[in-house]
Amino acid sequence: MNNQDTMPKKNLLSFQLNLKDFEKATDDEKLQQVRMSESTTFFKDGMRRLRKNKIAMASLSIIILIALIVTFVPMVYPYTYEQQLGVAQGKRIDKTYNNLAPFEYGETELERIANGEKIFPHIFGTDASGRDYAIRVIYGGRISLLVGFFAAIIVLIIGIVYGSIAGYFGGRVDLFMMRIVDIIYSLPDMLMIILFSVVLKQTLTPAIEGTTLAKMGTDMISIFIVFAILYWVGMARLVRGQILSIKQQEYVLAARSLGAKPRRIIQKHLLPNCMSVIIISTALQIPSAIFTESYLSFLGLGVSIPMPSLGSLASDALAGIYTYPYRLIIPAISIWLIVLSFNLLGDGLRDAFDPKLKK
Amino acid sequence: MSSKLALYICKRLVLAVITIFLIITITFFAMHSIPGNPFLKEKAPSAAVTAALEAKYGLDKPLSQQYTTYLKDVLKFDFGPSIKQRGRNVSTIIMNGFKVSAKLGGTAAGSAIVLGLIFGSIAAVFHNKVIDKVIMFISTAMVAMPSFIIATLVLLIFCVNLKLFPANGNEPGGLVLPIISLALYPMSYIIRLTRSSMLDVLGQDYIRTARAKGVKPPKVLFKHALRNAVIPVVTYAGPMIAYIITGSLVVEKILAVPGLGKEFISSIVNRDYTMIMGTTIFLAALIVIMMLITDILYKVFDPRIDLS
Numbered sequence: 322m323n324n325q326d327t328m329p330k331k332n333l334l335s336f337q338l339n340l341k342d343f344e345k346a347t348d349d350e351k352l353q354q355v356r357m358s359e360s361t362t363f364f365k366d367g368m369r370r371l372r373k374n375k376i377a378m379a380s381l382s383i384i385i386l387i388a389l390i391v392t393f394v395p396m397v398y399p400y401t402y403e404q405q406l407g408v409a410q411g412k413r414i415d416k417t418y419n420n421l422a423p424f425e426y427g428e429t430e431l432e433r434i435a436n437g438e439k440i441f442p443h444i445f446g447t448d449a450s451g452r453d454y455a456i457r458v459i460y461g462g463r464i465s466l467l468v469g470f471f472a473a474i475i476v477l478i479i480g481i482v483y484g485s486i487a488g489y490f491g492g493r494v495d496l497f498m499m500r501i502v503d504i505i506y507s508l509p510d511m512l513m514i515i516l517f518s519v520v521l522k523q524t525l526t527p528a529i530e531g532t533t534l535a536k537m538g539t540d541m542i543s544i545f546i547v548f549a550i551l552y553w554v555g556m557a558r559l560v561r562g563q564i565l566s567i568k569q570q571e572y573v574l575a576a577r578s579l580g581a582k583p584r585r586i587i588q589k590h591l592l593p594n595c596m597s598v599i600i601i602s603t604a605l606q607i608p609s610a611i612f613t614e615s616y617l618s619f620l621g622l623g624v625s626i627p628m629p630s631l632g633s634l635a636s637d638a639l640a641g642i643y644t645y646p647y648r649l650i651i652p653a654i655s656i657w658l659i660v661l662s663f664n665l666l667g668d669g670l671r672d673a674f675d676p677k678l679k680k
Numbered sequence: 681m682s683s684k685l686a687l688y689i690c691k692r693l694v695l696a697v698i699t700i701f702l703i704i705t706i707t708f709f710a711m712h713s714i715p716g717n718p719f720l721k722e723k724a725p726s727a728a729v730t731a732a733l734e735a736k737y738g739l740d741k742p743l744s745q746q747y748t749t750y751l752k753d754v755l756k757f758d759f760g761p762s763i764k765q766r767g768r769n770v771s772t773i774i775m776n777g778f779k780v781s782a783k784l785g786g787t788a789a790g791s792a793i794v795l796g797l798i799f800g801s802i803a804a805v806f807h808n809k810v811i812d813k814v815i816m817f818i819s820t821a822m823v824a825m826p827s828f829i830i831a832t833l834v835l836l837i838f839c840v841n842l843k844l845f846p847a848n849g850n851e852p853g854g855l856v857l858p859i860i861s862l863a864l865y866p867m868s869y870i871i872r873l874t875r876s877s878m879l880d881v882l883g884q885d886y887i888r889t890a891r892a893k894g895v896k897p898p899k900v901l902f903k904h905a906l907r908n909a910v911i912p913v914v915t916y917a918g919p920m921i922a923y924i925i926t927g928s929l930v931v932e933k934i935l936a937v938p939g940l941g942k943e944f945i946s947s948i949v950n951r952d953y954t955m956i957m958g959t960t961i962f963l964a965a966l967i968v969i970m971m972l973i974t975d976i977l978y979k980v981f982d983p984r985i986d987l988s
Contacts, residue, residue, distance in 0.1 A: 661824035
């Protein structure tokens with residue numbers, strides 16, 4: 322290989338070629354020329370961009386942390402959300418348990434501590450009925466997150482099915498289906514939700530009495546029904562718009578000429594290509610559902626007593642705002658943190674997955 | 681006015697009329713699907729009394745007849761008598777409450793737009809500077825706060841801790857806090873909208889041309905840039921009005937403003953059915969009409985928008 326020495330010494334001014342320039346490249350050198358990056362899917366690419374977004378990742382970790390807390394803490398916590406600590410079988414109600422300040426104990430608990438027992442502290446104190454406030458806040462957070470996720474799933478399913486049918490079949494079907502969407506879209510959603518909640522509260526209560534649904538409360542069910550009736554239209558519009566533009570592509574024509582059924586084309590070819598839009602708007606749907614639930618609970622139309630929700634906790638705290646301001650601040654900050662994290666995560670997802678914004 | 685625009689306005693008008701009709705229908709049948717009648721509550725009145733009450737409120741007639749009567753009355757802006765507030769008509773209660781609410785909502789919307797445009801422009805001009813970051817941080821935090829949280833926190837800070845304003849909306853200066861609570865969220869939203877559209881506009885060629893010609897920076901900002909940057913904000917006007925109307929329900933309750941929102945909430949608690957129906961229809965129609973106006977204005981302002 323090294324034949325430089327065999328060559329005559331190069332004259333400084335001569336045009337003699339340097340044979341070294343014509344040597345075959347070694348395998349090492351060849352490898353240096355190859356610049357192959359691993360093939361990525363659209364989803365992986367988006368996730369990579371999302372992972373670089375610090376704000377979005379911080380929000381995601383906050384959401385995961387909150388989700389873990391509200392799922393597992395109630396399992397190991399020594400108190401339950403409905404347990405009135407001052408009330409014991411066959412005894413008079415111990416009023417010392419009501420309205421405890423954070424890290425204070427009731428009378429019997431103090432006795433037990435004096436006897437050397439260890440008592441789990443009431444981190445946020447207790448409420449007016451002597452219930453541990455910390456577990457109520459955690460449970461309220463659980464309700465809020467559950468409502469957010471389930472509402473998003475309901476909206477997702479109805480919106481995708483409706484939107485993809487309208488978009489795929491087009492023409493008169495589309496026109497008719499979209500007029501319905503237009504009308505529902507123009508209904509003022511919050512007022513309709515309040516109206517339906519009032520009505521369903523009255524009509525559903527006798528209908529579900531005694532069943533497992535009764536435990537959940539009519540208001541919860543009415544929230545979900547209302548979401549199923551009103552909130553899917555935004556998603557349906559989005560999906561339809563996407564499908565309308567994607568179905569013009571050649572691969573859809575190819576699939577159709579190969580004899581694929583509409584159902585298969587929608588499922589296999591169209592929907593995967595709308596995924597980015599669907600993910601983004603689902604992420605933004607969750608905080609708006611949490612918003613709505615807390616708003617309704619605040620009006621007294623949300624979850625039923627004694628089940629807490631962050632909205633109803635804030636509403637209850639309003640009565641004692643002068644004496645126990647922290648009871649308002651804790652659920653308020655919790656709602657704010659949850660909604661803020663979802664908003665920021667949604668923004669991050671949009672930046673990561675929306676091809677239009679790609680630089 | 682082009683014929684295309686006229687056609688668009690006609691279409692939107694028809695849709696709005698259908699929507700309002702639908703709202704009345706939904707409200708009527710939803711409320712009438714509640715089992716029992718509104719008088720059968722704590723103490724059951726005798727059969728004769730119930731019959732007399734039903735006759736008075738027209739509840740003894742068949743539902744279809746009740747519906748057409750109600751529809752006719754609503755068109756005349758007559759929502760019938762209130763069930764719980766003796767001797768008062770729902771329309772009078774609505775009008776009295778609406779006077780207060782309109783003043784509150786109007787001021788809140790106005791200040792949200794003005795302050796939002798100002799802070800949004802400042803953030804865009806000082807893009808990536810400290811002041812931009814502070815404004816964006818605060819507005820992002822505010823957008824995640826429901827109206828009732830803002831109202832309760834405002835109450836806590838200004839009434840309980842600082843004792844600056846009265847907690848009662850009736851007293852002089854009492855409307856300051858409700859206006860703050862209602863305006864903060866839309867203001868933050870408008871700041872974010874203005875900032876991004878302003879950044880977009882400021883990067884365009886005609887702004888550079890204006891600067892190159894030696895136009896003073898404030899004039900470039902307000903005369904050349906803001907005019908185009910304001911268009912996305914116009915689209916938000918409709919949702920903002922809807923937000924302020926629904927937000928004022930809780931804000932008025934928390935801060936004790938004697939407006940329509942407070943009446944509505946208490947009618948829900950008291951199960952005052954005619955009042956719930958009347959207020960829902962009134963507020964919903966108001967939102968639909970406001971949306972209609974802003975949609976049309978938007979198209980008139982920006983001729984580039986595709987009307988199809």
